[in-house]
Amino acid sequence: MNEKKQVATTNTTSSLFDKQNMWLMLLGVGVIAIGMLLMVGGRSNDPNTFNYDEVYSTLRISVAPVLIIIGLGIEIYAIFKKPKA
Numbered sequence: 001m002n003e004k005k006q007v008a009t010t011n012t013t014s015s016l017f018d019k020q021n022m023w024l025m026l027l028g029v030g031v032i033a034i035g036m037l038l039m040v041g042g043r044s045n046d047p048n049t050f051n052y053d054e055v056y057s058t059l060r061i062s063v064a065p066v067l068i069i070i071g072l073g074i075e076i077y078a079i080f081k082k083p084k085a
Contacts, residue, residue, distance in 0.1 A: 017078075017079075017083065018083035018084065020081070020083070020084075021078050021079075021081055021083060022078075024074060024075075024077065024078030024081065025075060025078045025079075027074055027078075028071045028072070028073075028074035028075035028078055029071070029075070030071075031067055031068075031070055031071030031074060032067075032068050032071035032072065032075075033071075034067055034071075035064045035065065035066075035067030035068035035070075035071060036064070036068065038059055038060065038063060038064035038067065039060050039064035039065070039068075041055065041060075042054035042055060042057075042060075
């Protein structure tokens with residue numbers, strides 16, 4: 001008789017990113033979210049007045065964009081970091 005032996009093969013799919021990469025990505029998203037929340041505009045009780053100090057505060061003009069750029073840097077690092085073999 002002509003019998004063929006079948007070899008059992010297991011297809012293991014490895015994730016593109018390991019656990020450390022995923023944590024770094026979550027950290028980057030968190031830093032970006034904090035930067036966006038800090039950039040949220042100030043509310044005014046009177047819509048007819050312009051509060052210069054509130055709109056152009058150091059927190060909204062300097063700190064928030066720097067946090068967003070740092071978060072993007074963390075994301076880039078997390079994507080390009082090679083997982084441990």
